[in-house]
Amino acid sequence: MAKTVVLLCRCFGELDGIIALDGIADRLRAEREDTSVYLLNSLCMEEDAHRIGALLKQEGARAVCAGLCAAGSKREALWESLRNAGIERSGLFTADLREGCAWIHQGNPPGATEKAKDLLFMALAALDEKKASADVSADVHPECLVLGAGPAGLAAAVSLAGQGIPVHLVERAAQPGGMLNLISRTYPGDDHAKTRIEPLLREVETNNMIAFYPRSKVVSVRGFAGDFKIGIQGPDGTLRLRAGAVIIATGAGVLLPRGLYRYGELKQVITQMELERQWIRGVPDDKRFAFIQCAGARSPERAYCSTICCPSSLKNAMRVMEEIPGGEATIFHRDIMTPGNLLEAYYRKSMEKGVRFIRFHEEDPPEILGGDRVEAIRVRDAARGKEQVLALEKVVLSTPLVPNMDNRSLRELFQLELDSHGFFSETYPLHPLETRVDGIFIAGSARWPVSSDKAMEQGEGAAMKALGMLKRDRVSALSLSRTPGEKPGHGTVEERTCTGCGNCVSVCPFLACSLQERDGRFVSRVNKMRCKACGSCVSVCPNGTMQIPEHNYRMVGAMIRRAFP
Amino acid sequence: MAVLVVGGGVAGILAALDLARAGQPVTLAERFQHLGGQVARLDKIYPTDHCAFCPLWTDIRNCLDHPRITVLSSATIREMKKEGDRWAVRILREPPVIEERLCIFCGRCEKACGEGAVHPLLDQAYAPVYCIDAEKCTRCGRCEPLCPTKAIDLNRKTVEDRVVVREVLWATGFENGDLKPLPEFGYGTHPDILTALEFEEWTAESGANRGRIVRRSDFRVPSRIAFIQCAGARDSRMYPYCSSVCCMHALKQAEWVKRRIPDIDCTIFYTDLRAVGRDYFKYSMKDVPGDPIRLVRGRPGLVFALPGGGIAVKYEDTFKQERRIERFDLVILNGNLKPAPAPETGMGPSLLDGEGFVDTAVGFGCGFAVEPGDIMDAAVQAASASMRMIGRDKN
Numbered sequence: 001m002a003k004t005v006v007l008l009c010r011c012f013g014e015l016d017g018i019i020a021l022d023g024i025a026d027r028l029r030a031e032r033e034d035t036s037v038y039l040l041n042s043l044c045m046e047e048d049a050h051r052i053g054a055l056l057k058q059e060g061a062r063a064v065c066a067g068l069c070a071a072g073s074k075r076e077a078l079w080e081s082l083r084n085a086g087i088e089r090s091g092l093f094t095a096d097l098r099e100g101c102a103w104i105h106q107g108n109p110p111g112a113t114e115k116a117k118d119l120l121f122m123a124l125a126a127l128d129e130k131k132a133s134a135d136v137s138a139d140v141h142p143e144c145l146v147l148g149a150g151p152a153g154l155a156a157a158v159s160l161a162g163q164g165i166p167v168h169l170v171e172r173a174a175q176p177g178g179m180l181n182l183i184s185r186t187y188p189g190d191d192h193a194k195t196r197i198e199p200l201l202r203e204v205e206t207n208n209m210i211a212f213y214p215r216s217k218v219v220s221v222r223g224f225a226g227d228f229k230i231g232i233q234g235p236d237g238t239l240r241l242r243a244g245a246v247i248i249a250t251g252a253g254v255l256l257p258r259g260l261y262r263y264g265e266l267k268q269v270i271t272q273m274e275l276e277r278q279w280i281r282g283v284p285d286d287k288r289f290a291f292i293q294c295a296g297a298r299s300p301e302r303a304y305c306s307t308i309c310c311p312s313s314l315k316n317a318m319r320v321m322e323e324i325p326g327g328e329a330t331i332f333h334r335d336i337m338t339p340g341n342l343l344e345a346y347y348r349k350s351m352e353k354g355v356r357f358i359r360f361h362e363e364d365p366p367e368i369l370g371g372d373r374v375e376a377i378r379v380r381d382a383a384r385g386k387e388q389v390l391a392l393e394k395v396v397l398s399t400p401l402v403p404n405m406d407n408r409s410l411r412e413l414f415q416l417e418l419d420s421h422g423f424f425s426e427t428y429p430l431h432p433l434e435t436r437v438d439g440i441f442i443a444g445s446a447r448w449p450v451s452s453d454k455a456m457e458q459g460e461g462a463a464m465k466a467l468g469m470l471k472r473d474r475v476s477a478l479s480l481s482r483t484p485g486e487k488p489g490h491g492t493v494e495e496r497t498c499t500g501c502g503n504c505v506s507v508c509p510f511l512a513c514s515l516q517e518r519d520g521r522f523v524s525r526v527n528k529m530r531c532k533a534c535g536s537c538v539s540v541c542p543n544g545t546m547q548i549p550e551h552n553y554r555m556v557g558a559m560i561r562r563a564f565p
Numbered sequence: 566m567a568v569l570v571v572g573g574g575v576a577g578i579l580a581a582l583d584l585a586r587a588g589q590p591v592t593l594a595e596r597f598q599h600l601g602g603q604v605a606r607l608d609k610i611y612p613t614d615h616c617a618f619c620p621l622w623t624d625i626r627n628c629l630d631h632p633r634i635t636v637l638s639s640a641t642i643r644e645m646k647k648e649g650d651r652w653a654v655r656i657l658r659e660p661p662v663i664e665e666r667l668c669i670f671c672g673r674c675e676k677a678c679g680e681g682a683v684h685p686l687l688d689q690a691y692a693p694v695y696c697i698d699a700e701k702c703t704r705c706g707r708c709e710p711l712c713p714t715k716a717i718d719l720n721r722k723t724v725e726d727r728v729v730v731r732e733v734l735w736a737t738g739f740e741n742g743d744l745k746p747l748p749e750f751g752y753g754t755h756p757d758i759l760t761a762l763e764f765e766e767w768t769a770e771s772g773a774n775r776g777r778i779v780r781r782s783d784f785r786v787p788s789r790i791a792f793i794q795c796a797g798a799r800d801s802r803m804y805p806y807c808s809s810v811c812c813m814h815a816l817k818q819a820e821w822v823k824r825r826i827p828d829i830d831c832t833i834f835y836t837d838l839r840a841v842g843r844d845y846f847k848y849s850m851k852d853v854p855g856d857p858i859r860l861v862r863g864r865p866g867l868v869f870a871l872p873g874g875g876i877a878v879k880y881e882d883t884f885k886q887e888r889r890i891e892r893f894d895l896v897i898l899n900g901n902l903k904p905a906p907a908p909e910t911g912m913g914p915s916l917l918d919g920e921g922f923v924d925t926a927v928g929f930g931c932g933f934a935v936e937p938g939d940i941m942d943a944a945v946q947a948a949s950a951s952m953r954m955i956g957r958d959k960n
Contacts, residue, residue, distance in 0.1 A: 012713035014671050044669065045714065071670060073692040159952050163587075298846055305846045335837035340937045341806035341922060344799060361884065382862075385886040419843065429613050429620050430579065432941045433948060448843045454945075461948030464955070468586035484626040 003034040004127065005061040006120065007052060009043040009068040011098055018102045018109050019116045027117060032124065036061075044074035053081035063091040065123045067116065069098035089486075090132035090550055095119040118563055125558035131549035133489035136528050137476035140226040143168065144466050145243040147218065147410075150178020151452040152444025153249035154200040155459030156466075161209035165470055168241050169204065170213045170232055172406070176204060178251050179445075179452070184279035186452050187315040188346040196452065213239070217406075221413045224529035225439030226475035245439045245466035248410065248424060249459055252401040252445035255302070257295045261368050261397055268374035269395045272312050279319065288392035289320050290377050292366060293333040297400035304421055306400030306449045310337040313398055314346055317355040330356040330390060332366050332379060359383050368395055401449035414440055415511045423448050427482070433462045436510055437530065438480045441465050477528035488533040489550040491526040497545045498523040504537035504546055513537055567592050567635075568954060569654055569730040571642060571907070574602020575621065575940055576932025577736035578628050580947035585633035589955055592728055593628065594640040598661050598696060599687050600625045602738050603762075604940060606687070608769035608776075611817040612848040616770070637726065645733070652733055656726045661696055667716035668694045674708035674717060683708060732954050735907050735916075735923045735930035736947070739937075742797060742804065742901040750796050750898055751868040756781035757876055758868060761792075761814055761899040768822075778826055780894055787829060787894030791878050792819060793865055794835040797901030804903060806920060809937035811899040812839040816849050818897065819858045827855030832893075834861050834880055842941060868896055904934050929954050 006028055008021050015021060025037040036059055042048045043066060056064070064087050066078070082092065097116050105112035142165060146157045149171035157167045175181065180193045194201070204210050213234055220231035228246055232239045254273050257263045263271070268286075270278075278284045291313040297306050310333065317329035336357070338347040351357075359382045360366055366379035369389070376391045403422030411418050416435050417425040424442045426432045433441050443462040444455035469475070481487040491504070491512065500522030504513040512530035515522040524546065526537075537546045544553055568584060570577045573595030581591045599605065605625075607617035628634055643655040663674070663683075670693040675683040682701035686694050697708075697717075709717045741760055744752035751758045757780050759767070770776035780787050792815040797803045812835060819831040838860065840849040865880035875892045882889065904921040907930075916927050923930035931946035932938070938946070 012669060012671065014669070014713075042669070042714075045667075069669070071693050074669070163955065303847050303850065304844070305841050307841050335839065337837065337839055337841050339807050339809040339839045339841055341920065342936060344805070344807040348805070383883050383886075385884075420847075423843070429610060429615060430575065430624060430940060430944055432944050457949040458945050460952040461945045464583045464587065464948040464952040467952075467955070468583065471586070471588050483623050484630055 003061070004032070004036075004063045004065060004124065005056060005059050006035055006037040006124070007043060007064060007066045007068075008037065008039045008120075009066070009097070010039055010041050011069060012042060015097065015102050018106055018112050019097060020109070020113045021116075024113065024117045024120065028120060028124075031121075035124070043068050043078050044071075046077050049077035049081045052078065053084050056081070056085035056087065061085065061087065063087070063127050064093075065120065065127055066092070066094045067097040067120055067123075068094060070096045070100060088132060090130050091127070093123045093127040093130060095123045122559040122562045125562040126555040129552065129555040129558050131552060133478070133492060133549045134528070135476050135478045135490075137474050138224075138227050138529075140470060140472045140475050141228075141242045141244040142166075142470045143241075143243045144463075144470060145170065145228065145230055145241060145246045146249060147247065148172075148178065148249035148251055148444070148446065149176035149204070149212070150249060150251045150444060150455065151180060151197055151200075152251070152446075152455040152459035152462075153178070153247070154197055154204065155456040156247045156249060156443060156463040157210050157459075158200045158203045158207075159460050159463035160466065160470075161203065161207050163467060164209070165467070167210045168213065168232075168243060169210055170216050170218065172215070172217055172250075174214050176201060176212065176214075182273060183276040185315060185319070187311045188342050190315065190318075193452075196456065218410065218413055221415075224527065225437070225469060225480060226472070226529075228439065245441065245469045246414070247441045247443055247459070247462045247466055248414070248416075248446055249443045249455075249462070250404055250406060250410065250446045252423070252449060253404050255296050255399040255402045257397050257399045260295050261292060261366070261395060263397060266368065266370060266372075266374050266395075268370075268393060269368060269397065271397050271399055272309070272316065275316055275396050279316075283323050284394070286393035287324060287326050288328045288390075289317065289330070289394045289396060290366075290390065290392050291317055291329065291331045291396045291398060293331065293336075293398045295397035295399050297398075298334065298362075302400055302402070302421070304400070304449075305337055307337065308449055308451050309398035309400065311343055311346060311451065313396070314338070314350040314355065316396065318350050318353050321353045321355060328356075328392075330358060330392075332358050332360055332377070334360065334362055358388065401445055404446065407446070416440065416442075433458060433465050439466075439469050475529075477531070480529060482532065487531075489548040490528045490531045490533060491535075491537045491546055492549055493524045493526060494545045494547070495523045497543055499543065499545070500524070501542060503540040503542065507536045507540050509534065509536065566590070566651070566731045567728070568732045568734060569594065569652070569728065570734045570736055572602065572736035572738055572905075572932070572934065573597075573600040573628075573636065573638065574736065574738045574932065574943075575604050576738065576934070576943040576947050577602070577734075578621075578624050579944050580734055580736060580931055580951050581628055581634050582624060582631065583948050583951040584955065585631045587951070587955055588633075589951075590633045590635075592635045592637060592730065594637045594642065594656055596639070596641050598639050598665070600628065600636065600638070601687075603740075606762075606766065608765050608772070609817060609821055610940065611813045612842075612844045614817070614820075618771075640726075643725070648729070650731065652730050654728050654730060654733070656728060658724045658726060660721050660724060662702075662717060662719055662721050663695050663697060663712075664716045664718070665692055665694045667712075667714040669714055669716075670694060671713065673711045673713070677707045677711050679705070679707070732929060734950055734954060735928060735934050736932050736943075737905045737907045737923075737934045739808075739902045739933040740905045742903040744797055744898060744901050747797060747800070747803060749865075749867050750793070751870065751876070751896070752796075752898060755870040755876060757787075757894065758870075758896045758898065760901065761811065761818065761897050764818060764895075764897045768818075776825065778822055778829065786826060789830045789832070789891075789893045790819075790822060790895045790897065791865075791876075791891075791893040792831065792833040792897045792899060793868070793878070794833065795864055795900045796898040799836060799900070804901065804920070806937060807839065808900055808902040809839070809942075810902070810939045812837075813842075813845055813848065813939070815897070815899050816840070816858070820851065820853050823853040823855050823858065827853075830856060830859070832859040832861055832891075834863055834865050834878070836862070836864055842939070902933070902937065907934060925950075
């Protein structure tokens with residue numbers, strides 16, 4: 001009974017006249033005793049796939065080498081017949097005989113045939129050395145931890161609770177609501193700040209699917225996707241929670257513009273947040289307001305646009321025009337950032353309400369005039385090309401959101417990535433709510449400055465991503481693949497030869513490698529749940545200890561030796 | 566019971582995956598033969614400068630493989646009727662002449678066709694497959710008997726499906742609006758005045774010119790290219806809204822022009838440089854090979870072909886208060902994006918607002934169909950709309 005079966009695809013006669021498949025088949029049979037060779041009209045059509053299944057069973061095949069085309073989309077029927085015949089991934093190796101051989105050497109049939117023969121012999125040599133990675137799996141704990149009870153976290157918690165998922169909602173402050181506790185109104189609906197989250201706050205109080213932990217923070221994290229074990233420290237001591245997924249929605253801070261536009265020196269120069277506090281207390285006394293955009297943002301120190309400042313100024317400028325008798329509002333800006341439909345309409349509305357706009361050049365910002373109080377603002381009006389001086393009483397600085405102080409410690413605890421500004425990074429580019437750690441998601445301004453309505457949207461979205469994890473009964477490491485199908489394998493350590501150098505630990509982008517003590521020495525250990533089989537560890541291992549069994553170096557060596565005897 | 570996702574672009578694909586992974590069966594209807602929508606036809610995407618198709622391919626593949634997702638391509642919605650708390654939907658499918666499942670991409674049909682009507686569907690399509698351009702095909706029938714798998718049937722019949730779903734998610738995306746009603750931009754008067762999407766296709770690495778930057782009029786390399794922002798957008802005569810993606814799109818195209826040919830001068834005429842998302846501002850400040858991209862604040866008032874060759878752009882540099890006319894070899898118009906028509910049969914006119922966007926108080930939607938935005942926005946909205954859809958029904 002043959003051990004290895006070689007399947008050669010004729011591709012409906014496409015290879016005729018270029019690659020002499022029959023001759024190659026004879027050579028293969030002659031050189032390898034334990035190998036049967038079959039030539040088939042196709043390997044992709046269902047009838048042929050069925051025939052393959054039958055002959056593999058008949059041969060008792062343990063390994064399959066297939067010479068076929070490069071079109072990965074046509075493999076479904078073939079893979080299924082291999083699976084039914086009990087052929088594992090480690091018992092399969094393919095060679096591209098069409099796109100990479102016949103098609104590019106059409107004018108040279110002897111060369112193409114020689115190459116095809118070499119490719120197949122190399123594939124067989126590789127197959128002899130190909131091994132399988134071990135898999136691990138664990139039950140999924142169907143509960144979710146949501147960090148942060150601002151709009152993003154509240155939306156996430158309520159969404160998941162609505163799906164029957166118990167939620168642990170952990171909040172640093174004494175009450176939920178986040179930034180919405182500190183402002184008066186939101187845009188673009190100009191609702192009172194808490195209006196949108198009122199139903200969510202009620203849900204947190206009444207729905208016993210949601211456990212709320214105020215004045216609490218995360219102090220330890222262990223585990224992996226499907227089963228995180230998290231230590232929370234609260235006013236009553238430490239608690240241990242288990243969750244299959246985690247959503248980080250810890251929000252952001254606001255920059256205090258020390259040293260900018262005489263903030264701190266003159267009392268009438270305030271920030272947007274301070275203006276919001278004034279609105280909460282009542283209508284301000286002042287009449288003439290200046291709003292200065294990009295105060296401390298889109299600068300070399302903070303090279304980003306904070307997204308929310310332009311619409312916030314529009315909101316407050318319109319309030320000045322509407323609620324203060326004789327009120328005047330002028331917005332000093334570099335660009336007005338109101339992309340899309342809703343925000344552009346909001347911008348148009350502010351112009352209709354009589355808000356004035358003066359554009360300044362980045363290199364020529366406005367100047368605050370006044371001795372012991374704000375008296376006027378002097379600016380080089382970029383659109384009119386001349387200097388203007390406006391008398392006014394209040395200057396409001398639009399400062400950017402900045403990463404929370406907690407972000408760095410959370411980054412360490414959860415082993416996530418921060419971007420160059422300090423916000424939590426996502427896996428690009430189609431997965432804005434997912435991080436490099438499976439099972440951990442990000443939403444709201446912890447991820448990037450957003451308004452509260454967008455934060456809620458992201459919270460719901462992150463809840464949806466978490467639901468995908470939490471609906472599974474079990475999770476296996478090989479299934480945690482970011483690409484279609486299973487992962488290619490796992491980094492695997494040969495402990496006997498590991499010197500404990502730690503190269504793999506430093507280089508792994510997913511922090512899957514760590515050094516563990518074993519009999520008085522250190523050896524590397526791979527967390528299979530985190531490993532994505534990128535191969536970085538393999539390439540930096542000094543003595544070949546770290547391998548991915550399905551792509552180990554003996555395979556490569558065998559292929560090279562066959563190609564260059 | 567399944568839900569219907571209308572539109573197989575980024576928004577629809579990601580929503581379908583989110584729903585399916587949470588246990589919800591999905592029928593995904595796409596009007597073209599391939600998935601991926603507008604993004605699949607782009608060359609590169611910002612801010613990572615990846616090829617557009619590569620990251621998208623993963624999720625397209627996941628969509629096609631997922632057991633709970635049924636993809637109906639070449640499908641259009643004919644009618645929707647509310648029956649109690651469900652929707653009965655009639656979907657018309659026009660299966661392509663060359664059946665994807667059977668095509669082995671051998672190319673015999675392409676070689677045999679005398680009209681150039683047969684070509685690969687999409688150079689970077691997930692499934693290499695040929696397709697027949699109906700406009701060029703003369704139905705001579707030469708290709709049909711040559712196909713080794715009998716994948717070609719010139720008399721392929723349309724198929725009507727009737728599906729009953731409990732909810733519908735609109736993810737119909739965007740398309741280019743016609744700029745001819747705004748004659749000052751000169752669109753349609755000269756081959757070297759083109760829209761940003763046309764320029765993307767023209768210069769794509771996988772496109773007809775294999776990444777070469779050349780003029781459409783004479784195939785020569787341009788020395789000066791103008792990108793005009795807000796053409797049609799933020800304009801009460803056409804689209805009063807901001808299309809959201811164009812500033813970054815122009816920066817990306819200008820950067821790629823400079824990467825390929827550093828000597829080409831690129832000028833972007835903008836109104837507000839909306840580089841708002843993560844790392845977008847940094848992207849707008851990036852160094853490029855050759856001279857920096859010139860940013861001029863001012864929306865040009867007139868674009869016209871010059872008799873001696875080239876295109877004149879008349880504008881005001883608002884920072885210098887100077888009015889000038891400059892000559893360019895290529896003028897790229899950015900801004901005229903509008904929501905692709907969402908077939909509203911049965912759902913009533915209230916689904917769409919005055920601009921053609923889906924009103925999410927009336928129905929579920931995500932992506933440009935709801936609000937102008939880019940890939941990141943669509944991905945977030947797909948996830949949140951899915952959550953709301955799943956939330957409605959405990960099945």
